[in-house]
Structure formats: structure tokens, C-alpha cells
Amino acid sequence: MVLLMSLSDNQETIYFLFIFFLLIYLMTVFSNFLIILLVVTCAHLHTPMYFFLGNLAFLDMSYSSVTAPRMLFAIITQHWSISLSECIAQMFFVTYFVPSESFLLASMSCDRYVAICLPLHYSQIMSRRKFTQCVSFVWTSGLFPCIIFNLCLKRLTFCGSNLIQSFFCDLPHLLQISCTDPTINVLVLMGVGGILSSVAFVATFYPYVMIFRAVLRIRTSDGKSKAFSTCTSHLTVVTIFYASATFIYLVPDTSNLLTLNRVVTVIYTLITPLLNPLIYSLRSKDLKAALQRALHIHWLHPDTATR
Structure with a gap:
């Protein structure tokens, strides 16, 4: 069994945290799903930029769903232990979604570069075929490090009840509680993770x-x-x-920074997936217009929406 770090031991704080994180998770799912729905149904949003945004919304919603429901269950039941297989499964999806999102952000940066610096060639460069290839690469980019990390994880053994300094399972946490020397795994993590993150960072x-x-x-x-x-x-x-990713994965997990690390982890796993759709919705006139049109049709003219 693996023991996750409790967010609080105070009973009143526990109920507050549960309600607070539940509302954040529900808003995250709703707002990201709304963006996906608008991108799919509104014809004037059928452009590479908004299709990328729809994929980002799906990634954010999926990543939040990997960590938030288990954390909410642990908060309300105060049952912070998790089986090793469940912990590894959670780590599998985390190590898949994080690289995928980093390469998706890189693809969106390239899309903005072409739109601003090469506007006359935009339709040719960002054709449907090129866009499909970019999206396919994004969704497969997370598989390589995910498979490599999980194969290397099989050489490790875990014994007894182990405490990890987080409310969800990630690869660095599992390496810290291993009974086997994790040097090879650390080298693989630094090598593969360092190369992929550097490529994604530069491309972004x-x-x-x-x-x-x-x-x-x-x-x-x-x-x-x-x-x-x-x-x-x-x-x-x-x-x-x-x-937030730099602070979580590169700053040493010392006792002095433990509280700050937990706060940043909450921001990274729960707040950021909610902020992304809000930031784009507030800045994008096309998204706001599509939302207003959808509300106008479905609420003010329900007969028109059903035709």
C-alpha cells in the first residue's frame, strides 16, 4: 500500500477543502467540455487554432479527472492509502498527459507563428493534412516516455507502507519509496524527460x-x-x-518548501485546467460570440434549436 499525504487534519478544513476542490473540478469539466462543444458545433471555429484549443480542453479535462476524483474521495473519507497498482495506473496517465500537453502547447505556438509571420501562406502550411499530423503527433508523443518509464518501473520493488509527499502518484514519488536502487530509473527519467521537455520548451x-x-x-x-x-x-x-511544472519537478522537495510545493501542485493539477478555458474565453472574441449565439438560440429560442 502507498500512503498519500493528507491535505489537512482539521475536520472543518477538510469539509471546506472538499467543497472547494469539488467546485473547481466541476467547473473545470464544465468549462472545458463547453469549449469542446463550441469548437465541434460552430462552423466558424473550424480552424486549426480552435481545434488545437479543443484538444487542449480535452487534455486538461482528462488530466484533472485522473487526480481530482481520487483526491476528493480521500478528503471526504480520510482514507489516504492507495494500492500500488492503483498508484502505478495513476502515474501512467500523469506521465502520458503531461508530455502530450507540452507538445500541444508547442504546436499552438507554431500555429501562432505561421498566422502572424506568414499570413499569406497560412492556409497552405496549416492545411487539414498538416493539422491532422500535428494532432496525431501530440496524442502519440506522450506514449513513448510513458511506456519507457513503466517498463523501467518493473525492475523496482516496493515493500511495506510508504508515504509520498503528494496527494497523487507521480513517477518521482514512486522512485523515492522504492526498496530497490532507483539510479537507473532516475537516469532514464532525467535523460528521456530532459530531452523531451527541452525540445517541447524550445518549440514552444x-x-x-x-x-x-x-x-x-x-x-x-x-x-x-x-x-x-x-x-x-x-x-x-x-x-x-x-x-508550475518547473517548480514541481525541478525544485528540491525539502521540508522548508513542502507546503509551497503542495500549493503549487494543487495549482498545477486543479487550478490550471480551469484557468486555461477561462483565459481563452475572456480573450477570444470568436469564442465569446459563439457562446452568446449558443445561449441565444437554446435559451431564448428553444424552438429554433430543436429544428
Whole structure:
């Protein structure tokens, strides 16, 4: 059995945390599902940028569903123990969704680069075939590290009841409680994870270097403002994603930083999947228009919606 770290021992705090995290999870599922529904049903949103956004919403909703329901169950029952097989299964999905989202953010950065720097060639470069290839790569990119990490995990043994300093299972946590020397696993994690994360990081931020250089050459302030506004939402999401991920995976898990680490982990696993659809919805006029049109048709004119 594996023992997860309890978020609180105070009974009143427990009920507050349960209600708070339950509302966040329900809002996350609802908001991301709403974006997926709008992207699929609204014809004017059938563009690569919004299809990428729909895939991001699905990834966020899936990642949150891997960690949040189990945490909510543990909070309300105060049953923080989890079987090793359940812990490994949770780790499997976490190690799949995190690389997939990082490469999806990189694909979205490249899409913004083409739209701003090469607008005349956008339809040719981001054709349906190219977009399908990008999305297929995103959904398969998480399989390679996931399979490698899980194969290496089979060489480890776990004994007794072990406490991990988190409310969900991730690969670094399992390596810390192993009874076998995890040096090989750590090297594989650093090698594979380091290469993939570096590639995704460069592919995400380098297009923005090129975008900023192109925008600075625009003479009019209105043109600069319009160009920046098209990528502000994505850049905000990327910054939150990499800032929280860097703190969780690179900052040492010491006792002095334990509380801060748990707060950042909550932000990374629960708050960020909720913030992403809110950020895009607030910044995108097309999404807001699609939502207003959907509410107008289905609520004010229900007869029209059923035809």
C-alpha cells in the first residue's frame, strides 16, 4: 500500500477543502467540455487554432479527472492509502498527459507563428493534412516516455507502507519509496524527460521570439496591439504551465518548501485546467460570440434549436 499525504487534519478544513476542490473540478469539466462543444458545433471555429484549443480542453479535462476524483474521495473519507497498482495506473496517465500537453502547447505556438509571420501562406502550411499530423503527433508523443518509464518501473520493488509527499502518484514519488536502487530509473527519467521537455520548451518559446521580432517591425501601434492580442492568451497559458511544472519537478522537495510545493501542485493539477478555458474565453472574441449565439438560440429560442 502507498500512503498519500493528507491535505489537512482539521475536520472543518477538510469539509471546506472538499467543497472547494469539488467546485473547481466541476467547473473545470464544465468549462472545458463547453469549449469542446463550441469548437465541434460552430462552423466558424473550424480552424486549426480552435481545434488545437479543443484538444487542449480535452487534455486538461482528462488530466484533472485522473487526480481530482481520487483526491476528493480521500478528503471526504480520510482514507489516504492507495494500492500500488492503483498508484502505478495513476502515474501512467500523469506521465502520458503531461508530455502530450507540452507538445500541444508547442504546436499552438507554431500555429501562432505561421498566422502572424506568414499570413499569406497560412492556409497552405496549416492545411487539414498538416493539422491532422500535428494532432496525431501530440496524442502519440506522450506514449513513448510513458511506456519507457513503466517498463523501467518493473525492475523496482516496493515493500511495506510508504508515504509520498503528494496527494497523487507521480513517477518521482514512486522512485523515492522504492526498496530497490532507483539510479537507473532516475537516469532514464532525467535523460528521456530532459530531452523531451527541452525540445517541447524550445518549440514552444522560439516561435514567440520570432513573433516578437516580427511585431516590433510593425510601424503602427494598432498593428502591434492586434498582433500581440492574438497570442496573449496562449502565452499566458504556457507561462503558467511551465512555471508550475518547473517548480514541481525541478525544485528540491525539502521540508522548508513542502507546503509551497503542495500549493503549487494543487495549482498545477486543479487550478490550471480551469484557468486555461477561462483565459481563452475572456480573450477570444470568436469564442465569446459563439457562446452568446449558443445561449441565444437554446435559451431564448428553444424552438429554433430543436429544428
